[in-house]
Amino acid sequence: MADKAAAIIAGLGGADNIIDIEPCATRLRTEVRDPSKVDTAALKTAGAYGVLAAGTVVQVVVGPEADNLASDIEDLLE
Amino acid sequence: MTAEAADPAGRAVLDVLAPVTGRVLPLAEVPDPVFSAAMVGPGLAVAPALAPGAAVAPVTGRIVTLHPHAFVIEADPGRGVLVHLGLDTVQLKGAGFTLLAAAGDVVTAGQPVVEWDPAGVIAGGRSAACPVIALDSAESALADLAVGTVTAGTLLFRWT
Numbered sequence: 489m490a491d492k493a494a495a496i497i498a499g500l501g502g503a504d505n506i507i508d509i510e511p512c513a514t515r516l517r518t519e520v521r522d523p524s525k526v527d528t529a530a531l532k533t534a535g536a537y538g539v540l541a542a543g544t545v546v547q548v549v550v551g552p553e554a555d556n557l558a559s560d561i562e563d564l565l566e
Numbered sequence: 567m568t569a570e571a572a573d574p575a576g577r578a579v580l581d582v583l584a585p586v587t588g589r590v591l592p593l594a595e596v597p598d599p600v601f602s603a604a605m606v607g608p609g610l611a612v613a614p615a616l617a618p619g620a621a622v623a624p625v626t627g628r629i630v631t632l633h634p635h636a637f638v639i640e641a642d643p644g645r646g647v648l649v650h651l652g653l654d655t656v657q658l659k660g661a662g663f664t665l666l667a668a669a670g671d672v673v674t675a676g677q678p679v680v681e682w683d684p685a686g687v688i689a690g691g692r693s694a695a696c697p698v699i700a701l702d703s704a705e706s707a708l709a710d711l712a713v714g715t716v717t718a719g720t721l722l723f724r725w726t
Contacts, residue, residue, distance in 0.1 A: 512656040513636030513648065514606050537605045551606045551701060552631045552638045552648060 493560035495534035496548060501525025503565050507544075511558035515540075516548040579709075580641050580725040583675050584716035585621040585649045586684070586696050588614035593697060598653045601697040606648065608708055609699040610722055616685040616694075620666060620678035621651055622718050624698055629671050629679070634663035637679055638701065645725060648699040651680060652687040662686045676719040700725050 500506050500520055507519040520526060526546050528539045540547040550557055584590075591611040596602045601611070623639055624647050631638035631648075635655035640646040651663070664681040667673055684694035700708060703725060710724045 510656075513631065513633055513638075513650055514600055517656075538600070538603070540599055547600075549600050549605050552646065555631060 490560055490564070492535055493557055493564055496531060496536070496550075496557065497561060497564060499527045499531035499534055499536075500546065500548070501527070506565065509558055509561055509565075511554040514549060514551055514554060516550055516554050516558055516561075518546050518548065519544050520546055577642065577645070580625060580645060581675070582609075582647055582698065582700065582722050582725055583622065583624045583719050584612055584712065584722040585624050585679075585698060585718060586612050586614040586619070586651075587716065587718045588612040588684075588696075589715050590712050590722070591695060593699075596653070596695050596697055597693055598697075601650070601653075601699070604699075604705070607699045607701045607703045608705040609648075609697060610711060611695045611697045612716060612722070613695050614684040616688070618681070618683040618685075619718070620681045621649060621696070623673040623675055623677045623679050624649060624722065626675045627672065629667055629669050629673060632665065632667070632669040632679075634658070634660035634665060634680065635682075639673065644702070646701040647725075648697070648701055649679075650697045650699075651682055651694075652684065653693040653695060655687060655692060657692075658687075658690065698722055 537549040625641040627641040
């Protein structure tokens with residue numbers, strides 16, 4: 489899981505690009521500084537079912553493990 | 567343990583019950599891109615009757631994920647059913663929802679899990695539609711899909 493968290497951080501353009509990350513039942517709702525740094529293909533390789541981007545709000549659909557992944561990501565970002 | 571769990575190789579058909587009373591909607595009609603595209607799995611949604619009440623467990627199993635507005639019950643390894651109470655309801659941060667069970671609990675199909683008020687969700691400008699998802703499954707694995715209206719605790723679809 490920690491590897492997956494690291495891969496998702498990378499896919500979102502790295503820790504510095506992530507402003508906020510919040511889990512919901514099926515997805516990680518994230519806000520990024522620069523949406524052009526988000527790599528959808530890399531996020532899918534990391535295990536995302538899909539990626540929904542609208543401006544700086546990027547939703548990474550990861551299924552119900554969103555909770556655990558968000559905790560792991562927050563651990564890595566600290 | 568259920569009979570299904572005891573027989574992972576040739577698992578029994580899993581009856582998935584409606585968590586709420588209301589009108590059955592195809593997922594394609596749910597105004598949320600993740601559910602309407604069945605990204606996390608196929609299923610059906612229920613547009614709930616606008617009366618306060620409890621959402622019930624769609625299957626017998628363990629609550630593996632529990633939010634105020636959504637929960638996942640794992641009937642057996644690899645067969646988890648997600649119930650999402652309204653759309654974008656994560657934004658309510660639990661307001662209007664009362665948990666009647668805890669994460670890790672084993673619940674019986676039909677047992678109340680969360681109390682909520684669909685009319686309150688709609689009053690907040692959100693959809694109260696409740697997607698019920700056979701996680702990581704395929705459309706072809708679902709059978710006997712309900713149409714019209716359903717009562718909480720009665721069959722919504724079968725997961726074969």
